[in-house]
Amino acid sequence: MIVFLIIMAVLLNTIIQATLIPYIGVFGVVPNTSIALIVLISLKKGRVYGSMFGLLAGLLQDVLFSLTIGVNGFILFFIGYFTGFAHNTFTRETAMNPFIFAGLGTIFYNFMYSLIQFFLSRDIVFVDAVKSIFSIEIVYNGLIAVVLFLILQRIFIQPSLRFGRR
Amino acid sequence: MYFLRKYKERMIVIFIAIILLIVIGQTSKERLSITGIERVTGNLLSPLTNGVTFAREKVTGFFSSISDTFDAKSENELLRDEIKKLESENLDLINIIGKTDYLRNELELAKSTEYNLIKGQVIGKEPGNWFDRFVIDIGADDGIVKGATVVQGVEVEQNLYQEGIIGKVVDVGDNWAKVTSLIDELSSVSFKIIRTQDGGVLSGSVDSMLEGYLFDFEADVIVGDKLYTSGLGGVYKKDVYIGEVTEINTSQEELTKTIVIKPAADFKKLYNVFVIVN
Numbered sequence: 001m002i003v004f005l006i007i008m009a010v011l012l013n014t015i016i017q018a019t020l021i022p023y024i025g026v027f028g029v030v031p032n033t034s035i036a037l038i039v040l041i042s043l044k045k046g047r048v049y050g051s052m053f054g055l056l057a058g059l060l061q062d063v064l065f066s067l068t069i070g071v072n073g074f075i076l077f078f079i080g081y082f083t084g085f086a087h088n089t090f091t092r093e094t095a096m097n098p099f100i101f102a103g104l105g106t107i108f109y110n111f112m113y114s115l116i117q118f119f120l121s122r123d124i125v126f127v128d129a130v131k132s133i134f135s136i137e138i139v140y141n142g143l144i145a146v147v148l149f150l151i152l153q154r155i156f157i158q159p160s161l162r163f164g165r166r
Numbered sequence: 167m168y169f170l171r172k173y174k175e176r177m178i179v180i181f182i183a184i185i186l187l188i189v190i191g192q193t194s195k196e197r198l199s200i201t202g203i204e205r206v207t208g209n210l211l212s213p214l215t216n217g218v219t220f221a222r223e224k225v226t227g228f229f230s231s232i233s234d235t236f237d238a239k240s241e242n243e244l245l246r247d248e249i250k251k252l253e254s255e256n257l258d259l260i261n262i263i264g265k266t267d268y269l270r271n272e273l274e275l276a277k278s279t280e281y282n283l284i285k286g287q288v289i290g291k292e293p294g295n296w297f298d299r300f301v302i303d304i305g306a307d308d309g310i311v312k313g314a315t316v317v318q319g320v321e322v323e324q325n326l327y328q329e330g331i332i333g334k335v336v337d338v339g340d341n342w343a344k345v346t347s348l349i350d351e352l353s354s355v356s357f358k359i360i361r362t363q364d365g366g367v368l369s370g371s372v373d374s375m376l377e378g379y380l381f382d383f384e385a386d387v388i389v390g391d392k393l394y395t396s397g398l399g400g401v402y403k404k405d406v407y408i409g410e411v412t413e414i415n416t417s418q419e420e421l422t423k424t425i426v427i428k429p430a431a432d433f434k435k436l437y438n439v440f441v442i443v444n
Contacts, residue, residue: 014211015211015214015215015218016218017293018215018290018291018292018293018301019215019218019219019289019290019291020218021293022291022293030293032293033293034293051179051182055182055186060207061293063203063204063207063208064207064208064211064290064301065290065292065293065299065301065344066292066299067193067194067336067337067344067346068190068193068194069189069190069193069204070186070187070189070190070193071190073186073189074183074186074187074190077182077183077186078183081179116190120190120194
């Protein structure tokens with residue numbers, strides 16, 4: 001059931017991101033909801049789920065929009081995988097965790113993206129690359145992760161230990 | 167065997183990473199056509215994105231109509247004054263309003279064009295801030311081919327409507343096509359200045375500006391010069407309007423003359439575009 005819900009979330013995310021999100025950019029910066037979603041899945045379900053859904057969402061995005069297949073898949077796969085190491089390490093789940101990890105994920109995403117583009121011999125100026133890596137997108141994605149966290153709390157219901165009848 | 171079991175997870179991760187890197191390497195080159203998987207996924211999701219785009223337009227329309235109601239009272243008084251003014255200069259004003267309208271551009275283009283144009287709607291934009299690409303709702307079924315030039319109707323001078331360049335088709339599915347816009351970092355276009363026939367190359371940049379340089383350092387160029395595509399290289403159709411020169415920078419040391427161009431089309435507001443087919 002949870003796998004089905006996550007797949008639906010990934011599909012929905014891709015479609016919404018392609019159609020609605022480009023119109024709500026602030027200062028010309030568009031948030032990347034995929035990063036926020038992958039970070040949340042990873043924190044909640046561990047690195048196996050996180051990496052697999054990162055791969056799925058990334059490849060879907062690549063096939064639909066870019067010419068080079070695999071760039072987003074590669075980066076989101078590793079965002080999911082690395083974030084997954086933080087699974088079950090926090091004693092309390094606060095909204096601060098997804099905020100921080102989504103921010104770090106965004107830095108990683110933009111850094112890897114510029115690196116891959118550089119090795120694919122695209123003309124990327126160093127200053128522009130640094131500007132893109134440390135842009136307002138970090139805060140933006142973090143905030144979206146917090147909002148999604150509050151929504152997803154309803155999907156991932158933690159089983160609690162109970163004795164006797166409810 | 168122990169080694170395999172101990173590092174099983176890491177090996178899977180590295181395996182996936184290597185496969186992805188190979189795919190990136192393979193697909194980053196110029197490809198003749200898209201793969202079957204891409205075609206199927208695109209065909210399936212294109213109607214979905216189309217539907218959401220339709221819904222978005224409805225929702226934005228709904229909200230703007232609500233805010234219109236609130237503004238109605240003050241607007242009413244303004245409009246009354248406006249009507250008085252309009253009545254006196256009725257014909258002239260309607261003429262001017264009509265000219266600036268986008269639809270008018272489209273209509274005039276359809277009248278005056280010498281190309282075979284197919285109209286398409288923008289149904290999705292690429293997520294992320296690195297590139298400027300979008301997807302349109304027409305594809306191979308409508309006769310679109312890879313490499314076709316994408317244009318929009320623009321007013322070049324008073325009463326002169328022409329095609330303004332938007333970009334080119336880079337991938338085609340059955341009912342969708344990916345378009346790379348001119349302000350994308352990766353697209354370069356060869357241009358000529360219509361006044362002096364000097365040539366050069368311009369390309370987009372990360373900050374969505376068009377910048378270019380001239381082949382000839384001594385070339386005569388002034389602010390306001392109009393640029394057209396030269397057709398060199400065969401990437402874009404020849405003689406399509408690009409935009410106007412807004413800035414000229416001469417660097418004595420590097421012996422280059424660079425220019426900044428204001429494109430004729432508004433890339434922030436792309437809803438309908440035309441594709442040139444043969």
